Amino acid sequence: MDNQLIYEKFDWDGLKENALKGKIAKVLEFIPEDVNSILDVGCGNGVITNILAQHFDVTAVDRSQQALSHVNAKKIQASADEIPLKSEQFDMVFSSEMLEHMEEQVLKGSVNEFKRLSKKYIFITVPNEENPDKLSIQCPKCKFIYNRPNHLRSFNVNSLVKLFPEYKLVKTTSFGMKVRYYNSKILKLKRNLTPSTAWVPYYWISKTDRKTICPHCEHEFIYDYRFHPIAFFLDVLNVTISPKKPYWLFILMEKK
Numbered sequence: 209m210d211n212q213l214i215y216e217k218f219d220w221d222g223l224k225e226n227a228l229k230g231k232i233a234k235v236l237e238f239i240p241e242d243v244n245s246i247l248d249v250g251c252g253n254g255v256i257t258n259i260l261a262q263h264f265d266v267t268a269v270d271r272s273q274q275a276l277s278h279v280n281a282k283k284i285q286a287s288a289d290e291i292p293l294k295s296e297q298f299d300m301v302f303s304s305e306m307l308e309h310m311e312e313q314v315l316k317g318s319v320n321e322f323k324r325l326s327k328k329y330i331f332i333t334v335p336n337e338e339n340p341d342k343l344s345i346q347c348p349k350c351k352f353i354y355n356r357p358n359h360l361r362s363f364n365v366n367s368l369v370k371l372f373p374e375y376k377l378v379k380t381t382s383f384g385m386k387v388r389y390y391n392s393k394i395l396k397l398k399r400n401l402t403p404s405t406a407w408v409p410y411y412w413i414s415k416t417d418r419k420t421i422c423p424h425c426e427h428e429f430i431y432d433y434r435f436h437p438i439a440f441f442l443d444v445l446n447v448t449i450s451p452k453k454p455y456w457l458f459i460l461m462e463k464k
Contacts, residue, residue: 231333231456232259234383238460239264239300240329247298247325249288249318250306254279260302267298289317293325300329308334308359315361319371328463330375334363336382336457342390343413345420345431346404352424356408356431368459375461386452394449398442406436409443 235256239246244265251257251268253275260266261281268283269291270276276283286292288306301322307315322330340359346352365380390398398407410433418431 228255231384232256234381234458235260235302235304235331235333236263238331238379238381238458240378240460243299243329245298245300247291247293247301248281249291249301249303249322251275251279251283254281256304257281267293287314289314289321291321291325295324296327298325299327300331301326302331304333305335307332308338308340308361308363311360323372323374326463329378330372330461331459332368332461333456333458334368335359336384336453336455337364337389338362339389339392339395341392341395341399343408344399344404345408347422347425347427348429349427350422350425352422353404354423356413356420358423363457365457365459368457369461372461374464376464378460378462380457380459382454382457384455387455388447388450388452391446391450394442394446398439402436402439402442403434405432405434406439409433409435409439 232255236259246260246264246266247269248257248260248266249269251270252272254268257266257268258278258280266281268276268279268281269286269288270279270283271285271287273285276285284292288303288310303318303322307318310318338359340355340362343356343359344353345356347354365377369375369377408431415430419428420431421428
């Protein structure tokens with residue numbers, strides 16, 4: 209299935225400002241005083257963008273027409289790896305919770321566009337050292353295994369900085385609700401020893417958030433959980449050895 213179709217089917221009406229108030233305040237705090245113009249790439253439905261536009265000259269970019277319909281700022285429908293704007297047009301390029309969704313070639317193209325369009329700063333937020341396999345599910349129709357929120361990669365400070373060698377790190381922080389990621393070795397055991405219906409229990413994902421579309425065969429289904437004693441034992445073991453971490457990683461870089 210075309211990932212664009214999955215993206216368009218996202219519940220953009222359900223993503224509200226109240227759910228991200230703390231994050232939005234932290235984003236505003238992170239922006240340098242000499243920033244006037246911002247390019248918000250992968251803006252989604254504008255939950256953050258619309259607040260930024262109250263303080264800065266903001267242009268929003270997203271590939272979803274439906275998402276952009278919620279944005280109250282200048283906006284362009286485009287892919288992040290091919291943005292039809294002049295080079296060095298913005299004091300800062302900003303992107304929040306987008307890079308983790310990208311395949312390798314799209315990521316490389318997007319990083320190049322960030323560098324091309326920024327006069328001075330690049331500000332990125334992503335999940336903090338996430339283990340995407342933690343939220344793996346299996347399509348009951350074609351048996352394809354994928355990450356439920358379609359996170360394809362994990363980032364930390366070092367991996368982000370390596371993507372932008374022309375920039376120096378200004379500041380970084382981890383922020384947000386503390387979550388427990390899954391130890392990779394225990395997770396591998398869980399995948400090998402238990403059925404896929406026991407991989408993601410309800411105390412991590414609510415029933416209302418379990419609707420999903422298989423990116424391989426287009427099958428749309430509700431992912432149900434079934435208790436399994438081995439999976440439960442491994443979950444308990446993971447709790448004892450895996451510390452919690454703030455969910456988001458913020459990183460601000462400046463052109464050298």
